[in-house]
Amino acid sequence: MNVPSLLLLPMWVTSTSFFSSIVIADARPDPAVSTTLVPLSHSQEAPISQFSSEMNAQSPGTPEVRVAHHQDLNKKILAALIVASTLLAVVLIFLVFFWVYLSKNSKKKSKSKSSANSGNAGGLPLKPMVNKLNTSAVIGKKGSAAVFDYQLLEAATNHFQERSVSGEGGRGVIYKARFSEKLLAAVKKLDDADQDAQREFENEVNWLSKIQHQNVVTLLGYCIHGQTRYLVYEMMQNGSLETQLHGPTHGSALTWHLRMKIAVDAARGLEFLHERCNPPVVHRDLKSSNILLDSDFNAKISDFGLAVSAQSTNNVKISGTVGYLAPEYLLNGKLTDKSDVYAFGIVLLELLMGRKPVEKMESTQCQSLVSWAMPQLTDRSKLPNIVDPVIKDTMDLKHLYQVAAVAVLCIQPEPSYRPLITDVLHSLIPLVPAELGGSLRASEPVATVGLDPSH
Template sequence: MNLLRLLFPMWACSFSLFSLLIHARPQSTVPFTSASVLPSDQEPISQFSSQMEAVSPGVAVVRVVHHQDLNKRILIALIVASTLLAGILLFLSCFWICRQKILNNSNGKSKQKNLEPTKALSLSPIVDRFNSLWMAGKKGSVAVIEYRLLEAATNGFGESNVLGEGGRGRVYKARFDDKFLAAVKKLDNGGVDAEREFENEVDWLVKIRHQNIVSLLGYCIHDETKLLVYEMMQNGSLESQLHGPSQGSALTWHLRMKIAIDVARALEYLHENCNPPVVHRDIKSSNILLDSNFNAKLSDFGLAVTTGSQNKNVKLSGTLGYVAPEYLLEGKLTDKSDVYAFGVVLLELLIGKKPLEKMSPTQHQSLVTWVMPQLTDRLKLPKLVDPVIKDTMDLKHLYQVAAVAVLCIQPEPSYRPLITDVLHSLIPLVPIELGGSLRLT
C-alpha cells in the first residue's frame, strides 16, 4: 500500500507532463482558398496579387492541421513519459528491496541479543582480531571481551571449572567451542595495588611476544571485576605438577630439564632482547605454566619492571623463598634477582621440595639454606634428588645441574651468572627432540 501511495502522485506528474508536451507548441496551419475565389487551373497574376487575395475581406480562410506532425509529437511525449515512469518504478523497487533487507537484518540481530548464551560461544573472531592488532604492533591493542561471553564459557564461573587459585584470584577453564579452550583469571578487588598490577600485566603482555611467555588473548572489566583471558595451558602450573596430587610423577628428568631451559629462554628474552631490559620480579613455580606437551611458559607480569635508576626505591614485592637477599634486605633490584629465583626453581625441579617447608605452625625451613651445604658434596647429592627421578639420569648431568643451581643462588649478585650463560650450560643436557642439543644413544 505504501508503494501504491508513492506511485499514484508519480503517475499524475507523468500524465501532466505528457499533456504539457502536447500543447506546448502552437499548431502549424496552411492557408487554403476556396474554389469559388481561385480556380485550381488558374494561376495568380503575381505574388503580390495572390497575397492580396489571401487576405482580402470576405474571403473564407480554412486552416488544415498536419496530422503527421501531431503524431510525431504524441509519440515523443509517450516515449519521454514512459521512460520517466520506468525510471521511477525502478528506483522505488530498489528502495523497497534495500529497506526489506535492512529490516530483516535488524530483526535478526535483535533476536540474537535476546537469546541467552546457553551454548558454547565462539571466540575465534575475537582471537583473529587480537592477532591482527598484535601483528600491527600497536601499544594497547588487545581484545576486549564481553563479560557475558566469559560467564557462559566458564559455566557461570562454577566450581567445577576452577583450574587454580592464586594470591589475586581464581583461574577458570573457559570453553568457547568444541576445539577452543582458554584460561580466565578473575581478579579480586584488591585496591590500588591490584589495579596497578592488572594494568601492568596487560601492558607487558601486549608488547611482549615469545614462545616461552604465555599469550594474553584479551581482558574484561565488568563493574569492579577485572578478568584476564590467557591461552589454555593444559598441564597447569609447575607448582601443581611438583607439589600437587601427582607429586611430580609426570615429570621425567629430561622433561624437568626441558622446563628449565624453556624458562631460561623466556628470561634471556626479557633480560637481553627487551630494550630497556625487563625484570620479572616474581619468578616461581606457580607462575610457570605447562601446555599439553609440557612446554613451559612464563606468566604473571603484574610486578614486572624495567631495569634502571627508577628502580632504586621500588616497592618490595615477590614471594618469600624466591626473593633475592639483596632485594629483600636492601631493596636492590637487577636482572640478577630473577637469576636467583630461577636457581630456586631449579632446586625444586631437582629435589622436589617447596622453597619454604613448614616445620611447625610457627617455623618454616628455607630450601636454599637447607640444601646449599650439600649440593657440592657428590656423595650426598644423589640422595637429595626427588625420589620420582632418582637413578634416572647421568650422574655427570646431575652434578652439572647442581653446580648451575649453586651459582644462581649465591648471596652476592655479582657472583651469579647471566641467564644466557645458564641457558647455554643446560642446553647440552636436554635431548634434541625436547629443544636441547643432546643426542641420545
Template sequence: MKLLLVPVLLFLLFLSKPIWVGATQQPLVPVSSPLVSPTSPISTTMAAFSPGIQVGIEEQHHMDTHKKMIIALVAASSALVVIILSFLFLWIYHWKFSHKSHKRSAQSSAVEKGLALAPFFSKFSSIKMVGKKGSVPLIEYKLLEKATDNFRDSNVLGEGGFGCVYKARLDDNLYAAVKKLNCENHDAEREFENEIDLLSKIQHPNIISLLGCSIHCESRFIVYELMQIGSLETQLHGPSHGSALTWHMRMKVALDTARGLEYLHEHCNPQVIHRDLKTSNILLDSDFNAKLSDFGLAVSNGAQNRNNIKLSGTLGYVAPEYLLDGKLTDKSDVYAFGVVLLELLFGRRPVEKLAPSQCQSIVTWAMPQLTDRSKLPNIVDPVIKDTMDLKHLYQVAAVAVLCVQPEPSYRPLITDVLHSLIPLVPIELGGTLRVSQVTRPAPPAQH
C-alpha cells in the same frame, strides 16, 4: 649516496676536458696562413686580397663547435642527473615498501601468536589499552560468564593474590584461562594494567599468550591461552608428586624457563624483570612446553626507578638483596630461577615447616649438600633417582649453586645459564644432547 656522487664527479670532469683542450688549441691556428684550395681560384683570389676573412671563418667554426659541445655536455649532464634521481627514487620507494611489508608481517604474526584465533577475535572490538604498542581485544563480560559457567568453582584452575583463574570454553574448539581480579584496591588495578601493557607487547614461545581482557564493575579479567597440564607447582607438589616429570623433562622445563627469562632480560627494550618467578607461574602445555605467566609484578622501568617500587614477591624465591635492601636487578630473577632448579632436583617446596613457628628454605637446606658429590645422588627427588647421568646431575647442581649465591655479582647472567643447560637436554626436547631414546611421559588425567 656517496658512492653515487663519485662516478658523477668523474664523469663531469671527463666531459669538461675537451673544452679546456679546445681553448688551448685555438691560438695555434696560424692567422697569416689562410687555407688555400688548389682547385679553387676564387678562394685563392679572396685569400690574396682579404686574408682576415678566412681567419674569421675559422674562428666562427670553432665557436660553433664549442657551442655544440656545451649543449651536448648540458644535455648529457641533465640525462645523468635524471638517471641518478630515478635510481634514488626507486631505492627510496623500495626501502619504504620493504619496511611496510616487514611491519605488516610483524603485525600479522602478533595476531597469530598462540592459537589460530582470528575467526574468534572477529567477534570482538579491539581497543587500545595502556600500552603504546599493544592492541588487546575487549571481550564482553557476558561471554566470559557463560564460558566459565558463571565462574563455577569446578572450573577453578588456580588462585592468586587478588582472585582466581578459571577454565573457560569460549568457542566449540577454543578453551582459555580467565584470571579474575577483584580490583577493590589500587594494587590490583595496577597489576591488571601492568600485565595487559607488558603482554600486549611480548611475543615468545616460552611466555604465555594474551588473548583478551574484560572489565565489569570492580572486577578485571585477563584471558590467556589455556595450558592443559597446568602449573609446574601442581606437577611437582600436587597429587602426582612429579611422577609425570622424568629427568629429561625436568631439564626441558628448566631450559624453557631460562629461554623465557633471557628474552625478558636481553631482548626486551627496556629490560623486563619478572619479579615473581616461581613454579606456580611456570605453566605447561600438553607437550610439556613451559611458559612464564603472571606479569602483574613485572618491572620494565629503567634501573634508576627500580629502587622506588614496592617490595613484592613470594617467600622462598625473593633474592636476599631485594628482601633486605630493596635492590632489584635481573640477578633477582636469576636467584628465583635457582630456587626453581632446586625444586626440580629435589622435589621439595621452596619453604618447608620444621615446627609451628620455624621454617627452612630449600636454599638453606640444600647448599651444604650440593657441593658434596657423595651425598648429592642420595638427596635428589626419589622419582628421578638413578635415572640420569651423574655428570649431568653435578653440572645442574653447580648451576643451581651459582644462581642462589647471596652476592648478586657472583650469580651468572641468565644467558650463561641457558647455554649451560642446552647440552643437557635431548635434541627431541629442544636441546643438543643426543640420546638413543627419549620417552615422553603420558599427560596426567584432566579433571
C-alpha cells in the same frame, strides 16, 4: 567536489586546449594565398602591361580562392570538434567506470573495517588464537590485547561455576573457558579492587600486550565488569609447575628430561626478557606457580603484574614471594636482572629435589630450601641422596652434578657472583635431548644409571 569532478576538470582543460590549438593553427594564413611579396629576379620580370593583363584576367577568380580556403577551415574545425567530442565521451565513460569501481571498493573496505572493529577497536589484526573466535567474542582492542565482552566470558565459563575452576593464581581464581569446540582459554578472575591489584592488572596487560615469545604466556585479552577484572590467557593444559611438583601427583609426570626441558624453557623466557626486550624487563616474581605448562609440557612464564623495566628499578617497593626473593632485594631493595637469576636457581632446586622453597617444620618454624640444600649440593657423595625420589637413579650423574653446580651459582648471596641467564641457558641446553629442544645427542649416555653411594 567529488572524485569524478576533480578528474574531469583537467581532462576538460586538456580537450579545450587541444581544440583551441587546432583552431589557431587553422586560422593562420595559408601559404597558397600569402600576401608576402617576393621580389623577382630580372630574368623573371615580365612587362608591366603583360602583368596587368594577367592580374585582370585572374581578378574574377580571387573570391573563389577565398571561398575554398574558408570551406577547408570549416571542415578542419568540424573534424576537430568530432575528435574532441569523441575524446570527451571516452573520458566520461572512463570516469563513470572508475567512479563505480571506487564506490564498490570503498564499500568493501568499510565492511571489512567494521567487521575488524567489532573484534578490535584499533582496527589491527588480533593474535592468531583470538582470530579463531567469533567476531562477537571481543568488543575492542587496546594495544594487542582484546577487550572481551563480559557476557561472552560468562557463557564460556558456565557462569563462573565452581566446576569450571582449574586452579588459583596470584590474586584470583582461574577458570576454564570454552569459546568453541576447538578453542579453550583460561580466565583469571580478580576480585581484589584495591590500588595494588589495579596497578598489577594494568601492568600485566601492558607488558603482555608488548611481549611475544614462545616461552612467555600469551594474553588473549581482558574484561572489566564493575569492580571485577578478568584476564584471558591461552590454555595451559598441564597447569603450573608448582601444581605438578607439589600437588597430588608429586611430580610423577615429570621425568628427568622433562624437568630439564622445563628449566631450559624458563631460562629462554628469562633470557628474552633480560637480553632482547628494549628496555630489558625484570620479572620480579619468578616462581614455580608462575611457570605454566601446556599439553606437551612446554614451559611459559606468566604473571607480569610485578614486572618492571630494568631502567626503573630504583626505589621499587619490595614485592614478591618469600623463598624466591634475592637477599639484596629483600634486605636493601636492590633489584636487578640478577634477582631473577636467584629466583630461577630456586626453581631449579625445586626441579631437582621436589621440595618447596620454604617448608614448615613445626607450627612456628619454617625451613628454607637454600639453607638446607646448600651444604649437600656441593658434596657429590650427598647430592644423590637429596634428589627427588621420583627421578632418583634416572639420570647421568655428570648431568646431575652440572645442574647442581648451576643452581649453586644462581643462588649465590652476592649478585656479582651469579651468572647471566644467557650463561645458565647455555649450560643447560646440552642436557636436554634434541627432540625436546636441547642439543643432547641420542648417542650420549642418557640411560638410567644407578647411583653409587660411595661416590
